[in-house]
Amino acid sequence: MPKPVRILATMSMLILIVFIALIVRASMEKNIGAAVAELVADGWGLVTLVDLYAGLFIIAVWVTFVEGSLRRSFWWIVALIFLGNLATLAYIIRRALRAETIEEVFMPRRLLVKREANRSTSPAATP
Numbered sequence: 001m002p003k004p005v006r007i008l009a010t011m012s013m014l015i016l017i018v019f020i021a022l023i024v025r026a027s028m029e030k031n032i033g034a035a036v037a038e039l040v041a042d043g044w045g046l047v048t049l050v051d052l053y054a055g056l057f058i059i060a061v062w063v064t065f066v067e068g069s070l071r072r073s074f075w076w077i078v079a080l081i082f083l084g085n086l087a088t089l090a091y092i093i094r095r096a097l098r099a100e101t102i103e104e105v106f107m108p109r110r111l112l113v114k115r116e117a118n119r120s121t122s123p124a125a126t127p
Helices: 003-029 032-041 043-067 070-083 085-098 102-106 109-121
Strands: none
Touching: 003 085, 003 102, 032 043, 043 070, 043 085, 070 085, 085 102, 102 109
16 A cells, blocks of 8 residues: 555544544433534534535535436435444545545546556657
8 A cells, every 4th residue: 555545544534533432432421312412502503414415515526426326325425414424434444444545545446547548649649
């Protein structure tokens, strides 16, 4: 695994571990239902939730683009809705562990293959 991909995977794993620890700690302090009710009752809490789900919508579009179909991305989208950025981190880790380059983490393989084919057949590529 190349260094940039390894750094991305490692950092994502560390963030995921810290995030899970924070969730466990918060769960011990207060029931999630009560916490969400308090959050929604506060104006800034509502803004934070809208911001979160707007970002998760963009991630869902990206996952669908990378996976190539809504059918293949369906369970990732469900995970995003219920787990938020825990699902985002898991998806990035999964992609990074299978990638050879940082581009392969974020771009669909079919586009990378197509781009390489275009490069090899372009006039600039021939001597």
